[in-house]
Amino acid sequence: MSDTAINLRDKLSRFAEHWSPRVVAEMNDYQFKLAKLQGEFVWHSHADTDEVFIVLEGEMTLEFRDKCVPMTAGEMYVVPKGVEHRPVAREECSVMLVEPRGVVNTGEAGGGYTAPNDVWV
Amino acid sequence: MSDTAINLRDKLSRFAEHWSPRVVAEMNDYQFKLAKLQGEFVWHSHADTDEVFIVLEGEMTLEFRDKCVPMTAGEMYVVPKGVEHRPVAREECSVMLVEPRGVVNTGEAGGGYTAPNDVWV
Numbered sequence: 001m002s003d004t005a006i007n008l009r010d011k012l013s014r015f016a017e018h019w020s021p022r023v024v025a026e027m028n029d030y031q032f033k034l035a036k037l038q039g040e041f042v043w044h045s046h047a048d049t050d051e052v053f054i055v056l057e058g059e060m061t062l063e064f065r066d067k068c069v070p071m072t073a074g075e076m077y078v079v080p081k082g083v084e085h086r087p088v089a090r091e092e093c094s095v096m097l098v099e100p101r102g103v104v105n106t107g108e109a110g111g112g113y114t115a116p117n118d119v120w121v
Numbered sequence: 122m123s124d125t126a127i128n129l130r131d132k133l134s135r136f137a138e139h140w141s142p143r144v145v146a147e148m149n150d151y152q153f154k155l156a157k158l159q160g161e162f163v164w165h166s167h168a169d170t171d172e173v174f175i176v177l178e179g180e181m182t183l184e185f186r187d188k189c190v191p192m193t194a195g196e197m198y199v200v201p202k203g204v205e206h207r208p209v210a211r212e213e214c215s216v217m218l219v220e221p222r223g224v225v226n227t228g229e230a231g232g233g234y235t236a237p238n239d240v241w242v
Contacts, residue, residue, distance in 0.1 A: 001185070001201060001204070002190075002198075003188055003190065004190060005176075005183075005190055005191070005192040005193075005196035005197060005198045006196060006197045006198065007195060007196050008195050008196065008197065009195050024197075025173070025197060025199050026171075026199065027170075027171040027172070027173045027199050027219060027220075028170055028171050028202075028221070030151065030219075032173070032197070049148075049149055050147075050148040050149050051148070052146070052148045052153070055126075056195075062126075064122070067124055069123075069124065069125060069126055070126070071126040072126075074128060074129050074130050074177075075126035075127060075128050075129065076126060076127045076129065076145075076146060076153070077123075077126045077127065078146050078147065078148050080122060081149075083122070098148060098151075098219065099148075100149070
């Protein structure tokens with residue numbers, strides 16, 4: 001058990017890559033990840049799990065096939081399992097993701113945006 | 122699926138009670154809860170689950186039997202399952218808790234601080 005809390009701003013300062021989630025904490029078999037987003041991600045879904053987005057800095061849009069949900073710092077959204085979605089951020093946006101250990105960022109889609117999993121910062 | 126994100130500041134403005142967690146979202150079988158803390162909570166533990174604290178506003182201390190972890194807005198901590206802890210906040214502090222659905226705020230301890238479970242805001 002750590003003697004200190006996890007400072008999210010400090011953790012964000014330690015990496016610069018976009019679309020490359022970094023794990024900062026585990027709770028049971030779930031992971032809390034930080035990610036920096038800029039541009040348009042790939043359409044994808046996660047067949048086996050919901051996925052939580054919490055915006056920490058900046059703003060983004062969660063695009064779904066039938067709607068767009070704008071999000072700004074201090075807002076969260078739960079993407080239901082199996083639902084296609086695409087995060088889009090005009091300028092850099094920092095988010096926290098919460099999902100089970102082992103979830104890949106591009107879900108079932110794969111492709112060039114697929115990041116290494118379980119990378120801690 | 123909602124057309125809008127969950128705004129945490131707006132949700133916090135909708136209740137005033139201390140030590141009375143309100144659910145704002147569910148992901149799989151986990152819940153995201155907001156709580157306002159002030160004063161000293163009861164010592165307790167959760168035998169079956171870790172528990173995440175994320176400080177949204179203000180500051181608090183997570184007391185353990187062998188140490189104290191100070192926390193301020195933008196910091197998080199994972200309390201391991203089975204470990205006795207006590208949140209303490211000199212002035213009002215707002216936090217997000219993440220834990221499986223059904224977890225009672227006082228864990229195994231019970232007593233007057235025990236809040237109704239699964240109350241949404």
